[in-house]
Amino acid sequence: xxxxxxWYEAAFVAGITNALNVAADGLITPAGALIEPVDETAAKENxxxxxxxxxxxxxxxxxxxxxxxxARDPIYLASFWKAxxxxxxxNALPRRVKDALAFAVSLTxxxxxxxxxxxxxxxRRGVTDAGVMEVVGVTQMFSSYTKIADTLQLQPDMGHIAxxxxxxxxGQ
Amino acid sequence: xxxxxxxxxxxxxxxxxxxxxxxxxxxxxxxxxxPAMSRVMAWDLEFGAPHGVAMRRAAQPGEFSRAEKEMxxxxxxxxNACDY
Numbered sequence: 001x002x003x004x005x006x007w008y009e010a011a012f013v014a015g016i017t018n019a020l021n022v023a024a025d026g027l028i029t030p031a032g033a034l035i036e037p038v039d040e041t042a043a044k045e046n047x048x049x050x051x052x053x054x055x056x057x058x059x060x061x062x063x064x065x066x067x068x069x070x071a072r073d074p075i076y077l078a079s080f081w082k083a084x085x086x087x088x089x090x091n092a093l094p095r096r097v098k099d100a101l102a103f104a105v106s107l108t109x110x111x112x113x114x115x116x117x118x119x120x121x122x123x124r125r126g127v128t129d130a131g132v133m134e135v136v137g138v139t140q141m142f143s144s145y146t147k148i149a150d151t152l153q154l155q156p157d158m159g160h161i162a163x164x165x166x167x168x169x170x171g172q
Numbered sequence: 173x174x175x176x177x178x179x180x181x182x183x184x185x186x187x188x189x190x191x192x193x194x195x196x197x198x199x200x201x202x203x204x205x206x207p208a209m210s211r212v213m214a215w216d217l218e219f220g221a222p223h224g225v226a227m228r229r230a231a232q233p234g235e236f237s238r239a240e241k242e243m244x245x246x247x248x249x250x251x252n253a254c255d256y
Binding site for chain 2: 014097100101104131135141145148149161
């Protein structure tokens, strides 16, 4: 995985996953959403279309509540969803790996929503409990390494071992 | 600056230097000095050795390839805001 495309994609998945988790964990409590979600059936046509894409993309019968809260601003939801869908679509990295990355991000940031949501998506892509535990193991061990490195304030010393990707920007 | 002096590989006992050779194989790179983290973990092998075994166990290819797992490690390090 020497090409930069893999790393750009991984970074975008990490970022947008965190963005979704922030809203889901922060605004949706066991007692309900802190901001009234838009009703799936009562939404305007454009939002209905986004909701349909979300249901289809995740293979879920219902739109996760966090998206319905975000639908309070339909233009914001549509743009956010477009970015998220692109980030998670099969590209240099397959969606199966992207779901694993999102699961690892969610586990690391203690996102109850993200952990549950992306675990379900991993399973939907055929990842077994053994595969899930592989991701849990790497997440745990690197959560350990990072804290040891930070506590000792170690300086990066391995960046030079990977070859640099000298290719240009896609589409140029 | 690190809060400890990261010892040169030559300061470690011979048997630990042999372990450093294994890290070259693991990373498939001929380091002039083992990575700082390898030298840190070798400070106390009663911790570092089983920690390393657990790490290699987690990182070995399974349903996910080693490269895919390196990517998981990278995002975990990223969200932990770890430069190392």
